[in-house]
Amino acid sequence: MSNFTVAIPDDLLTDAKVMAAKAGTSVNALIRTLLDGFVQNESSPKSGNFEILLRYSLGQIAPRKAVKLLHLEDEAALEKITRQAGFPIPRLSLQETDNMQKRFGEMLDKASS
Amino acid sequence: MKCGIVIVDTGPLKTLAYADSLALLLAPGIPVHISDMVICELRNGQQFPGNIKALEFIESNMNNGLDEIETGVPEIAEKLKELRVDPGDESIRRIIDKYENDSDGEYALLVSEDEKFMRTADPKGHTFIMTTRPFLQELEKRGMIADAEALMQKAEDAAIHAGETPGRGQLNRGREWNTPPVGNVLVKPF
Numbered sequence: 001m002s003n004f005t006v007a008i009p010d011d012l013l014t015d016a017k018v019m020a021a022k023a024g025t026s027v028n029a030l031i032r033t034l035l036d037g038f039v040q041n042e043s044s045p046k047s048g049n050f051e052i053l054l055r056y057s058l059g060q061i062a063p064r065k066a067v068k069l070l071h072l073e074d075e076a077a078l079e080k081i082t083r084q085a086g087f088p089i090p091r092l093s094l095q096e097t098d099n100m101q102k103r104f105g106e107m108l109d110k111a112s113s
Numbered sequence: 114m115k116c117g118i119v120i121v122d123t124g125p126l127k128t129l130a131y132a133d134s135l136a137l138l139l140a141p142g143i144p145v146h147i148s149d150m151v152i153c154e155l156r157n158g159q160q161f162p163g164n165i166k167a168l169e170f171i172e173s174n175m176n177n178g179l180d181e182i183e184t185g186v187p188e189i190a191e192k193l194k195e196l197r198v199d200p201g202d203e204s205i206r207r208i209i210d211k212y213e214n215d216s217d218g219e220y221a222l223l224v225s226e227d228e229k230f231m232r233t234a235d236p237k238g239h240t241f242i243m244t245t246r247p248f249l250q251e252l253e254k255r256g257m258i259a260d261a262e263a264l265m266q267k268a269e270d271a272a273i274h275a276g277e278t279p280g281r282g283q284l285n286r287g288r289e290w291n292t293p294p295v296g297n298v299l300v301k302p303f
């Protein structure tokens with residue numbers, strides 16, 4: 001087994017230590033488990049759902065598309081299983097916020113002209 | 114062009130309150146309208162310092178660059194809840210209708226932190242939607258503030274310190290999430 005150094009924010013490491021202690025394990029074991037799960041899911045031909053949720057969480061695919069791909073009823077169900085899979089719910093994409101900012105800027109310009 | 118900023122949920126006010134930057138709402142120099150439902154929701158959550166700050170800001174600037182939009186929803190909120198209609202959603206729907214049908218040519222920029230609303234809202238020709246982040250980013254671009262992201266971070270930190278639970282990293286309207294079903298075959302455990 002190899003040693004591997006990884007930089008983790010202090011707060012996250014503290015929380016991870018607490019969670020690991022509560023689960024009766026170590027941060028090392030926790031990271032190994034998470035990494036193992038990630039690699040196995042990614043390398044499995046049945047990992048489509050995981051990949052879709054990951055891409056949704058990263059803001060790479062729109063919620064409506066993820067709902068369709070996963071054959072879910074609605075976005076609420078998508079958010080539930082995204083949380084269940086351990087992923088954060090995505091914020092609006094950079095493109096969406098950029099478009100909002102651009103439109104706001106145009107409105108301000110027109111309002112002042 | 115005649116246009117105004119319309120605050121349609123408490124999120125933007127709370128975010129700016131926790132960032133000690135509520136005055137930025139008036140910085141663009143266009144009228145700011147606040148929904149009566151938003152004021153009602155702020156009053157109902159006065160255990161949070163952000164709500165109190167926002168209410169004080171509204172009170173001290175009322176009719177001075179800022180005014181209230183009456184939707185009539187707070188008066189029927191309880192009845193709507195019985196009908197399983199979210200009063201906040203209903204007030205937004207009425208505001209969009211107002212601007213589309215009776216706006217007198219005025220355009221409205223609806224500001225919300227409810228990202229689900231952002232994705233599902235159906236703004237038409239006279240209404241646009243935006244969250245607090247791009248609002249601040251544009252102010253940064255125009256040199257009105259130094260760092261939009263720093264303000265967002267300050268708001269989030271202050272909100273957590275005050276006992277708020279920012280949803281999706283932002284201060285949106287409270288939403289409850291049911292516990293995900295155990296053993297859902299759709300998802301492989303991480």
